[in-house]
Amino acid sequence: EIKKEGVDIKVDKTPVLFPKISDRITTSKRVEVLAGSKTCGEAEPVLLIDHDNTMYVAAGSDHSDRELEKHDLVISKQMCPNVISRNVWRYEDVKKRWDALIMRGWVLEENGKRTLYQEGKLGEFMSVEDFLKEVQERVEGDLRGSVIFMGTFPTLGGKLIYSPGFEAELVDEQAKSTIACRYFLAPMNWFK
Numbered sequence: 001e002i003k004k005e006g007v008d009i010k011v012d013k014t015p016v017l018f019p020k021i022s023d024r025i026t027t028s029k030r031v032e033v034l035a036g037s038k039t040c041g042e043a044e045p046v047l048l049i050d051h052d053n054t055m056y057v058a059a060g061s062d063h064s065d066r067e068l069e070k071h072d073l074v075i076s077k078q079m080c081p082n083v084i085s086r087n088v089w090r091y092e093d094v095k096k097r098w099d100a101l102i103m104r105g106w107v108l109e110e111n112g113k114r115t116l117y118q119e120g121k122l123g124e125f126m127s128v129e130d131f132l133k134e135v136q137e138r139v140e141g142d143l144r145g146s147v148i149f150m151g152t153f154p155t156l157g158g159k160l161i162y163s164p165g166f167e168a169e170l171v172d173e174q175a176k177s178t179i180a181c182r183y184f185l186a187p188m189n190w191f192k
Contacts, residue, residue, distance in 0.1 A: 015131060015151055017138055018077045025147050026081045028183060031063060035187040038066045039080055041166030042152040043105030043118050046084050047091070047128065049146045055091040055128075059170040059179045060084040061105070062149050066160060082149060085181040089172070091128070097174050099123025103153060108165030108184065117161060120153035 033039045041061035048056040061083045068076035094101060105118035125131070128150075135148060155161070169180035 043168035044149045047148040056088040058084040061168045083181045085179045102171040106167040107163035118153045
C-alpha cells in the first residue's frame, strides 16, 4: 500500500525494523496530528518486555505520516505517536494459542461507523522467538524495557484509508478475550 502512495521502500531483509523515540508511544484515546496531514494507522501485535524479562502482548497501531514517508521512513515514524492498548496479556498465557490469535484493524468515522480495514491470524507472522532473534541482532544490549511492534497485515481493500479514528484489536477466540486500542485524531486546527 505504501508503494502505491509513492514511498520508495527497498526491503532486502525482513522484518524491516525502525527505531521509535520512547515518548512517541501512548495509550491515549486522542492523537494530535498536524492539520491537513495525511496520517493513518495500521494494526500490529506489540511485545512489551518488562525489566525482569516477563513479556506482555498488546494491540497497537503504528500511526504514520504517509506524506513524510515519501521522504524519510525513519523520520516519518517519529512524527506521530504509536498507540497501544491499556490492557495486555502475558505472553506465556497466550503462547500456545498464538497462531490462532486474530489481529484486526478498523477505520472509525466521527459518526461511530466502524469499517474493517485489516484482518489476519498471527500464525501468518514469523514466530515470536524468531522475530526476537532478528530484533536482537540489530539492537545493542538486551531487550528489557522494550516496546516492539511486530508488523502488520495488508489492507483488505489494497489501499490506505485516511479516517478520523482507528482501532486495533487482538482477539483470542479460545479464551473469549479481546484487547484493543481505539483513538481519534485531533488535528491542530488552532495553528494558522
